[in-house]
Amino acid sequence: xxxxxxxxxxxGTKTTSLSKYVARSLKVLxxxxxxxxxxxxxxxxxxxxxxxxxxxxxxMHESVFGEGVQRVVTIVNIDDRRDKRAxxxxxxxxxxxxxxxx
Amino acid sequence: xxxxxxxxxxxGTKTTSLSKYVARSLKVLxxxxxxxxxxxxxxxxxxxxxxxxxxxxxxMHESVFGEGVQRVVTIVNIDDRRDKRAxxxxxxxxxxxxxxxx
Amino acid sequence: xxxxxxxxxxxGTKTTSLSKYVARSLKVLxxxxxxxxxxxxxxxxxxxxxxxxxxxxxxMHESVFGEGVQRVVTIVNIDDRRDKRAxxxxxxxxxxxxxxxx
Amino acid sequence: xxxxxxxxxxxGTKTTSLSKYVARSLKVLxxxxxxxxxxxxxxxxxxxxxxxxxxxxxxMHESVFGEGVQRVVTIVNIDDRRDKRAxxxxxxxxxxxxxxxx
Numbered sequence: 001x002x003x004x005x006x007x008x009x010x011x012g013t014k015t016t017s018l019s020k021y022v023a024r025s026l027k028v029l030x031x032x033x034x035x036x037x038x039x040x041x042x043x044x045x046x047x048x049x050x051x052x053x054x055x056x057x058x059x060m061h062e063s064v065f066g067e068g069v070q071r072v073v074t075i076v077n078i079d080d081r082r083d084k085r086a087x088x089x090x091x092x093x094x095x096x097x098x099x100x101x102x
Numbered sequence: 103x104x105x106x107x108x109x110x111x112x113x114g115t116k117t118t119s120l121s122k123y124v125a126r127s128l129k130v131l132x133x134x135x136x137x138x139x140x141x142x143x144x145x146x147x148x149x150x151x152x153x154x155x156x157x158x159x160x161x162m163h164e165s166v167f168g169e170g171v172q173r174v175v176t177i178v179n180i181d182d183r184r185d186k187r188a189x190x191x192x193x194x195x196x197x198x199x200x201x202x203x204x
Numbered sequence: 205x206x207x208x209x210x211x212x213x214x215x216g217t218k219t220t221s222l223s224k225y226v227a228r229s230l231k232v233l234x235x236x237x238x239x240x241x242x243x244x245x246x247x248x249x250x251x252x253x254x255x256x257x258x259x260x261x262x263x264m265h266e267s268v269f270g271e272g273v274q275r276v277v278t279i280v281n282i283d284d285r286r287d288k289r290a291x292x293x294x295x296x297x298x299x300x301x302x303x304x305x306x
Numbered sequence: 307x308x309x310x311x312x313x314x315x316x317x318g319t320k321t322t323s324l325s326k327y328v329a330r331s332l333k334v335l336x337x338x339x340x341x342x343x344x345x346x347x348x349x350x351x352x353x354x355x356x357x358x359x360x361x362x363x364x365x366m367h368e369s370v371f372g373e374g375v376q377r378v379v380t381i382v383n384i385d386d387r388r389d390k391r392a393x394x395x396x397x398x399x400x401x402x403x404x405x406x407x408x
Contacts, residue, residue: 003143011317011322011324019193042145042179054258071283075280076280076282079275080275088143091121092143098121114218160356175384211383223404227401227405245353251347
């Protein structure tokens with residue numbers, strides 16, 4: 001199971017707003033069940049089988065083209081851990097428990 | 103006001119766990135008031151005046167050295183918008199409102 | 205045609221050196237002909253059809269596991285331009301010509 | 307000594323071309339001597355004392371604002387190694403020597 005963040009930036013859009021494009025890429029995720037996801041202020045975090053996740057990332061990237069968008073920069077950060085099962089939740093709670101212990 | 107994500111990866115740590123190091127970098131943030139922050143599954147998101155935020159990022163990066171850590175890879179994504187005030191909250195709610203409208 | 209940078213960081217390797225793992229991921233690229241590539245100080249840049257490139261990135265990521273490596277962080281930056289043909293060379297020469305003109 | 311890659315993406319520029327903005331950020335580097343740099347297809351790689359390098363990154367980011375640019379996304383990857391002196395050249399030659407040895 002992998003945790004992957006994706007941030008998609010269309011270029012030459014005439015507007016500084018990105019939310020329309022982020023929303024479009026999230027609709028790709030809402031139409032399926034095998035990859036969990038969470039929107040954060042700097043991207044969307046996906047969790048699931050790495051090949052399924054990367055397939056979603058590819059579709060999210062594609063969804064931003066069209067309606068005048070001809071260049072897209074997409075940043076993908078993959079965290080792939082195979083010695084134990086890590087989830088979006090467990091990564092955060094593991095840090096928080098260490099913070100509490102001081 | 104800028105929104106900045108920072109992800110810190112120490113190398114050669116003998117362990118696949120990162121939470122101890124992330125916790126250490128978060129203590130830097132907990133000791134101050136001028137930069138808001140939020141822990142996400144793939145990094146920490148900071149919000150505030152860009153120079154103050156980058157000063158925090160520099161201190162977070164430094165905090166991971168020591169106790170045997172001799173090499174650190176830090177990934178910083180800066181989103182600096184000057185035409186309107188954007189916050190971590192407003193970025194997410196702007197996407198969510200577009201999703202609801204379809 | 206897309207230009208994609210990939211940087212692969214194995215965790216918990218007991219050593220601060222990464223070159224062995226980078227070399228392993230480059231062998232994946234040397235064994236094929238459809239994706240061009242160039243090693244830079246901070247990653248490997250690939251150029252070609254986006255799906256072929258992403259297939260290579262997936263194989264490069266996989267190549268670093270094994271021999272004790274159980275967690276890998278991979279950073280992928282995709283620059284996908286569809287209004288004109290851009291290459292690794294043309295991107296650099298375009299900047300350099302603007303620098304010369306002042 | 308640190309090696310740092312910076313990639314700067316202005317948003318809402320009406321054009322898909324980035325080279326004008328990259329050239330502007332490189333002029334910041336050409337006006338100084340303490341930080342070495344190299345242009346690559348996906349960003350500019352800087353080498354030097356970490357604080358000096360980050361100061362340059364801050365100035366490069368700033369240089370892209372103005373003339374209608376109101377939002378800039380900047381991606382910074384820091385590789386900070388303190389157990390031995392690594393340079394842009396030594397990182398690449400270390401990988402290449404491992405590739406030759408098989």
